[in-house]
Amino acid sequence: MGTFHNDKGELHGITVVVDTNGAQVFVGRCDEVTDEGVILLDADVHEEGEGTASKEEYIKRAAMVGVFKKHDRILVPKAHVVSIRRLGEIAS
Amino acid sequence: MVAEKETTPNMPYDPTMVQPMREELTSIGVQELMTPADVDAFMADEAPTKMLIINSVCGCAAGSARPAVRLALQNENRPALVGTVFAGQDVEATAQARSKFADFPPSSPSIALWKGGEIAFFLPRHRVEGRMPEDIAAELREVFNEHCAG
Numbered sequence: 001m002g003t004f005h006n007d008k009g010e011l012h013g014i015t016v017v018v019d020t021n022g023a024q025v026f027v028g029r030c031d032e033v034t035d036e037g038v039i040l041l042d043a044d045v046h047e048e049g050e051g052t053a054s055k056e057e058y059i060k061r062a063a064m065v066g067v068f069k070k071h072d073r074i075l076v077p078k079a080h081v082v083s084i085r086r087l088g089e090i091a092s
Numbered sequence: 093m094v095a096e097k098e099t100t101p102n103m104p105y106d107p108t109m110v111q112p113m114r115e116e117l118t119s120i121g122v123q124e125l126m127t128p129a130d131v132d133a134f135m136a137d138e139a140p141t142k143m144l145i146i147n148s149v150c151g152c153a154a155g156s157a158r159p160a161v162r163l164a165l166q167n168e169n170r171p172a173l174v175g176t177v178f179a180g181q182d183v184e185a186t187a188q189a190r191s192k193f194a195d196f197p198p199s200s201p202s203i204a205l206w207k208g209g210e211i212a213f214f215l216p217r218h219r220v221e222g223r224m225p226e227d228i229a230a231e232l233r234e235v236f237n238e239h240c241a242g
Contacts, residue, residue, distance in 0.1 A: 015218035
C-alpha cells in the first residue's frame with residue numbers, strides 16, 4: 001500500500017531527534033526541513049540542566065518507547081539545529 | 093527558541109480507501125476491534141498471549157508493519173489472540189486500546205504483546221519506520237518464540 005504524503009523530503013514522516021546548540025533537544029515526527037528550520041509534528045522537548053536528565057539519557061529513553069507529545073506542531077529554527085537523527089537508528 | 097505552528101485538523105480518510113488496509117490484517121484472521129466494547133472484550137479474554145496492532149494509513153511505517161505482521165503470524169509460535177484497531181478511523185476504539193498501555197507513548201502504527209496480562213513487548217512507530225517488512229517480521233518471530241511457545 002502506497003504512502004499518502006506529499007513530497008516533503010526524505011525525513012518526512014520519520015521520527016527524528018533534533019539536537020540544538022542550546023540545552024534543548026526535540027523528538028518528533030519530521031514534517032519538513034525548510035529554510036526556516038525543522039518542522040516537527042507530535043513533538044516533545046527536553047531541556048537538560050540541574051536535576052534533569054542529560055540529552056543523551058533522554059534520547060536513550062525516547063529510543064526505547066517514544067515520547068509523549070508536548071506540541072502538535074513546532075518549528076525548531078535552523079540557526080539552533082546542530083543535528084537531525086532518526087530515532088529508530090539510535091540504540092536504546 | 094521554538095515557534096508553535098498552526099495545525100490542520102486531522103480529517104479521517106475515506107473509509108473505502110482504508111478498507112484494503114484493514115483487510116490486509118483481517119484477511120489473515122486478525123480480529124478487528126471497532127468499538128471500545130470490542131477492545132474491552134478483547135482485553136478481558138484470558139488467552140495466555142495476545143497481540144494488538146494499532147493500524148494506520150501512514151505508508152512510511154504502516155506500509156511495512158502490516159506485511160510484517162502477515163509474515164510473522166506464519167510462525168509456528170504466535171500469540172493466541174490477535175486484534176487490531178485503526179488509528180484515525182476507529183477513534184474511540186483506538187483511545188480505549190491505548191488506555192490499556194498508557195505508560196507507553198501513543199504512536200501508530202505500533203504493536204503490543206501481552207503475556208499473562210503483562211506487556212511483554214512493545215514496538216513503537218519509530219522502530220518500524222524505514223525498515224523492510226522481512227526485518228520487522230524477523231523481530232516479531234523472535235518475540236513470539238520467546239513469549240508464545242508451548
